[in-house]
Amino acid sequence: MYRILPLLLLGGFFLTGVRHVTGIEIRTEKEMEAVNGTDVKLSCTFSSTQPVTPGSVTVSWYFQPLNSKPGESLFYYENETPHPPTSPQFKGHVVWSGDIMRKDASITLQDVNPTFNGTYSCQVRNPPDFQGNIGEINLRVINKVSLSEISFLAIIVGGACGVILLILTIIMAVKFYKKNRREDDFELHEHDFKDPTVW
Numbered sequence: 001m002y003r004i005l006p007l008l009l010l011g012g013f014f015l016t017g018v019r020h021v022t023g024i025e026i027r028t029e030k031e032m033e034a035v036n037g038t039d040v041k042l043s044c045t046f047s048s049t050q051p052v053t054p055g056s057v058t059v060s061w062y063f064q065p066l067n068s069k070p071g072e073s074l075f076y077y078e079n080e081t082p083h084p085p086t087s088p089q090f091k092g093h094v095v096w097s098g099d100i101m102r103k104d105a106s107i108t109l110q111d112v113n114p115t116f117n118g119t120y121s122c123q124v125r126n127p128p129d130f131q132g133n134i135g136e137i138n139l140r141v142i143n144k145v146s147l148s149e150i151s152f153l154a155i156i157v158g159g160a161c162g163v164i165l166l167i168l169t170i171i172m173a174v175k176f177y178k179k180n181r182r183e184d185d186f187e188l189h190e191h192d193f194k195d196p197t198v199w
Contacts, residue, residue, distance in 0.1 A: 023132020024048050024124050026105075032137055034112045035144045041097055042137055044105040044122035048129045052103060054080040057126045059098065059105040063090070065118040074120065075107050089115060114141050 025047045034040035042061075050056075059077035075094050076083040082096035093111060098104040105124050109116060122135040 024126060024129045026122060026124055026133050026135040028122055028135030028137050030136070030138060032139050034109070034116075034139060034141050036113055036141050037111060037144065039108055039110045040112055040139070041106055041108045042120055042122070042139070044098070044107075044124075044135050044137075046103050046105060046124045048103070048124075048126040050126050050129045052100060052126060054100045057100050057105075057124060060123040060125075061094075061107055062121040062123070063118055064121070065115075077105070109139075112139075112141050116141050 027045045029043060032040065032042070044059075044061075048057075057077075059075075060073065061075035062071055063074040064071035072085075072087060074085050074090060075096070077096060077098070077100075080100075084094050084096075085091055090109075093109055093116075095108050095110065097106040097108040105122055117140055118138075120137045120139060122137075
């Protein structure tokens with residue numbers, strides 16, 4: 001009994017010194033598409049159990065290309081100061097679009113091109129809340145199509161209307177032809193049955 005008591009006291013001492021650290025929850029879209037040459041916003045929002053201030057939160061964005069090349073640090077935000085990328089691929093193409101007080105850590109990619117295809121990871125820290133999960137966005141840059149969806153829809157609707165008008169025109173022409181044919185036949189039969197003695 002006397003040996004157990006010190007162990008219990010020692011265990012209680014360590015237990016009271018344990019600090020519970022919670023994780024930040026991050027929300028992003030999983031898949032996104034962007035047309036070559038346009039801008040696209042990579043949305044990243046977060047929630048934290050600790051008070052959020054512009055100076056307490058740090059944001060890190062990373063990029064992993066589709067090929068086997070190593071990933072790179074893309075963007076960093078700390079102490080209310082955004083640090084855009086310096087790599088030749090992304091320099092001048094990434095701007096801060098977030099608002100820390102609204103728990104928004106988004107960035108915008110400008111004038112995207114096919115080399116931007118890959119996975120973008122958003123990480124947020126707000127001590128003592130640390131990273132609970134990583135928000136990942138798989139971005140696919142597509143070539144601009146020659147016809148927009150609205151134009152394509154207009155062509156389909158216009159084509160359908162044209163076909164209907166053509167069918168109606170054919171039906172009306174056939175009816176008109178049959179009507180004239182009946183009138184001609186009637187006049188012909190009337191002439192055939194006319195009494196030859198009557199002048």
